[in-house]
Amino acid sequence: MSRVLALHLGLVALLLAMHFVLPAYHHGNLARVMVLACYAIGFNILFGYTGLLSLGHALFFAAGMYGMGLAITQLGAAPAPALLAGLIAGLVVAGITGALALRTVGVAFMIVTLMFAQAGYLTILYFGDITHGDEGFVIQPAQRVLWGLDLSDPSWRYLAAWALFSACLIASLALVRHPFGRTLTAIRENEERARLLGYDVALRKWVAVVISGGISALSGAAYGLLFGYAGASFASVQYSIFPLLWVLLGGAGTVLGPFIGTLFMFYLIDLTSGITTAYMLLAGVVLVLLTLFAPQGLVGEVRRRGWGWLP
Amino acid sequence: MTLKPTDLTRRGALKGLGAAATLPLWTRYAGAQSAxxxxxxxxxxxxxxxxxxxxxxxxxxxxxxxxxxxxxxxxxxxxxxxxxxxxxxxxxxxxxxxxxxxxxxxxxxxxxxxxxxxxxxxxxxxxxxxxxxxxxxxxxxxxxxxxxxxxxxxxxDVKSQVQAMAPFITDQLGKKVTMIFPDYGFGYDHRDNLVPAIEANGGEVIELIAIPPTETSFTKYFPKIPRETEVLYHVMVGPAVLTFVKELGEFFGPQAPEIFGFIDSLEAVNIGSPGLEFLEGTYFWEGMCRHAQPDQSEFETLYREKVGVDDRGASLADPKDVSTYAHMxxxxxxxxxxxxxxxxxxxxxxxxxxxxxxxxxxxxxxxxxxxxxxxxxxxxxxxxxxxxQQYISQVQDGVLTRVHTTSIEDGMYPDEVDYTTQSF
Amino acid sequence: MELGPYLVLATLEGAVMAAVLALTACGLSLVFGVMRVVNVAHGEFFMLGAVFAWWIASHIGGAPAWGFVAALILAPLIVGAIAAAADMTVLRRIDYDPERTIVATIGLLYILQQATLMTYGPDARPVEAPFNTRIAIPWVEWTEAGWALYWPWGVATTSYKMFVIAAAVAVLAGLWGLMTRTRIGLLMRATQLDRDMALAFGIPVERVYALVFGLGAGLAALAAVLIVPIQQAHYLMGHDPLLLSFIVVIIGGLGSLPGTILAAILIGLTDSLVSVFFSPTLAKILATLLVALVLVFRPQGLFGSRAS
CATH class of the missing domain: 3.40.50.2300 (Response regulator)
Structure with a gap:
């Protein structure tokens, strides 16, 4: 118990310490990775812990990003209410699509979520007059001052990303250790048995979708706010595949996995793009090798090889 | 009010750590030599x-x-x-x-x-x-x-390009214009600027056909083109441009209206590709004339030589490799x-x-x-x-031949922003 | 344009799309039916088919027809061999675990796509059609002299597009024959019904799997060779066929070939006909939501029987 808490709080503290020592480039990268890791954390709650593979999470990420961005550009909202608007947009979208998609299972669930995300992407393009379609729109620095903190400044951006990431990490740790989180794992392992034990499986799966969508949306909203841009490409299929990659790489069903996976993949692409233009080739090779030799992901392997206590 | 960066704390921490190895890379480069x-x-x-x-x-x-x-x-x-x-x-x-x-x-x-x-x-x-x-x-x-x-x-910019084209379209080609454009930002730049420009010149845009991005077949959209169309204005980008233009030709057959396109629809595509014969006699906007004109300036001759493109706008090394001449x-x-x-x-x-x-x-x-x-x-x-300046070319015997050069003033419009008032 | 000729044109365009889609989706459906795995790299096999078609056609001189015919035969074989190799080196080693297969094939997707980018490059390149005559389509109208034929503006197709439809029908008939009338078809169906039983009866299940995976990819490649004279070969072109094949396979009922073909026709025609009545992007949104809702309220697909 205490070593679990120590490990996670240690990571949080380490990331805070990084703020003071990292060179500018990696400082900026880590801020980005932390925000994206929240997206992966959201995805992991559904995929890793509940066992539901969604191929349409970009819908939630984009709902947050556009909920936030449009609140600012169309309604003139301040950043804090805009973030809230993004979160609510994500929760509502997740609530509706979750209720529909959960009527299906397995491959059909994957496809339905994919279809909903595709419809969402096209909807952003369709309302091009306010969303500016694929071009997207800029959120000006003056609109990104949260409680007096200028989020366009690298230091505040890093600290904001760190605060968000810490909150999401601790929340996900608390969730999986909470009885509710444990029933999610029970559903993943054996849905029929969970149902026989008297759990309302359908309701719990829906709540898992909503939590997962909410965290993803928060990540999308924060991404738009911190980096000053919202665009339709964030709603495309590729951004539904990314969290899957990150989570699998880091380790599905582990609390630290999403962060490790996001960080690893980010630098993998960043470094290989200097060697070849076909840098996604390496991502492909890594994925194949992972499935062959480390299907549990990096953190999952660590857990398998001795650290069995890792949550 | 806006709080300013916490650079002091960062720098203090750096000094506290002392060791050069932990110093940020950018401080190591700080004393760059002027050479x-x-x-x-x-x-x-x-x-x-x-x-x-x-x-x-x-x-x-x-x-x-x-x-x-x-x-x-x-x-x-x-x-x-x-x-x-x-x-x-x-x-x-x-x-x-x-x-x-x-x-x-x-x-x-x-x-x-x-x-x-x-x-x-x-x-x-x-x-x-x-x-x-x-x-x-x-x-x-x-x-x-x-x-x-x-x-x-x-x-x-597109606004300027489109605005400069409108007088030529209405005066030389026809008053009733149908537009086909990609259904995203780049296409909206065309839509939002062409419609008022055509109307200002006494013409009328009678139909707007937006093609969804990622579309790979186009024929099914063409029946939306009204029969009374006198000029078809097309612009398309992306890997499917050749399909787009070919299907346009197959759709019209011998009964085509006047066709005016932005060369974006054919950038990096050989205009002699099979299926594009129908483009003979149609017009294109060109940022710069892909095919060398008889009165080409010495500067452009030098430019072609240095970049390595021939008189057809293709690579000197491989004539099949057509350049994006109108933009590059x-x-x-x-x-x-x-x-x-x-x-x-x-x-x-x-x-x-x-x-x-x-x-x-x-x-x-x-x-x-x-x-x-x-x-x-x-x-x-x-x-x-x-x-x-903008150029309008007509396909004549398979060659993009310049028929009109707009003046710089044709593309001017009132300022929408003054960036010089923003602080650095 | 009047509605009648417009609908004719949209139907013809939809039929071409349906033909290509039916071939691609049957490949995916076959793999799912027999092997019970989802092949996310299916669209990349489609893309490889188109790229090899360009490569073969541009290396064979003479009339365009020769290059095309060579591509029609060779490209599916090459792609099928690549797929079978991928099956033996990767999928077999992870024991066809459904989730790990999805991840592995996503990896395969990137490998194939990026390897194409490194070798073939980022350009869209055309393959010349062996024949391509424009065929205008007449329509009837009421004139003072009674009913009369006329040729409405723009309503036309090409001989090549008609060929694509015919070729797809022929290939699908061949596939049907293969599955129902031959020994290898019998082995595939036996493996599909019960893998363990098939193993017990001495069926070389691993070889059947490699063959099915190769055949599925070959069908996608064949569809791409047929379409590449109409569209161009490009390293990102596998995306749409993958999505659409997914939809078709699901709507048709997973693993059911007749269902898949019916669904391909339905989706191909819907896509074209819906664009008659709505603005194109709105049409895409509606079609996508429609598919999702079909799945939600009829998870076994429109033509499938209720699965376990």
């Missing part, structure tokens, strides 16, 4: 849907830099291009800008074409105080959407504007970035010459946008 090259970060579409443009933007850039370096570089320093692929993706584009600013320590960033990459990257360039010269032809710069660090001095001159001209700006401001390092921008903002007339082979230009320092 070091000027580093230009080049954001290039190597992959993704913009790749055909990216390859030619790259070749033009290398040619222009080679020529600048042969002539002694900028302020006595050689120019070094640091190219990074943006994947034609807005997120990666912004990351690449960060990489230029904080890892490669570039003096400026430059390059990219697709609007979403520019719009996604520009906020980061502004925050990092990195001058960002784009070659995008989007109206995003002059519309005021971006910031003081983003400039477009080498290529005109923007790279050549932008690099020359950067050179002129750095020389005018006595640029010596990143601390002179603001001075560089002020020097470019102060520019107005850019006469035709080796630096500006496409033609004379007029730069508007307030909107950060350049204005220039």
């Amino acid at each position: 070091e090259p000027i580093k230009i970060g080049f954001q290039v579409h190597r992959t993704g849907i913009g790749a055909a443009y990216g390859r030619w933007y790259d070749r033009t850039t290398q040619a222009a830099v080679a020529m600048i370096n042969e002539a002694g570089g900028i302020n006595g320093r050689p120019v070094e291009i640091i190219a990074e692929d943006d994947g034609t993706d807005a997120k990666r584009g912004a990351e690449v800008i960060e990489k230029f600013a904080t890892q490669h320590n570039c003096d400026i960033a430059y390059g990219t074409l697709f609007s979403h990459v520019v719009i996604g990257s520009a906020p980061r360039a502004g925050e990092l105080k990195l001058p960002y010269f784009v070659v995008s032809e989007g109206h995003h710069v002059a519309s005021g959407m971006l910031n003081r660090y983003t400039l477009q001095p080498g290529i005109t 001159f923007g790279c050549w001209e932008t690099l020359n504007v950067i050179k002129a700006g750095m020389e005018a401001s006595g640029y010596s390092g990143p601390s002179d970035r603001a001075a560089l921008i002020e020097a470019v903002e102060a520019m107005t007339d850019m006469p035709e010459g080796v630096e500006h082979p496409q033609g004379p230009k007029l730069f508007n320092g307030k909107t950060h946008q350049v204005f220039g």
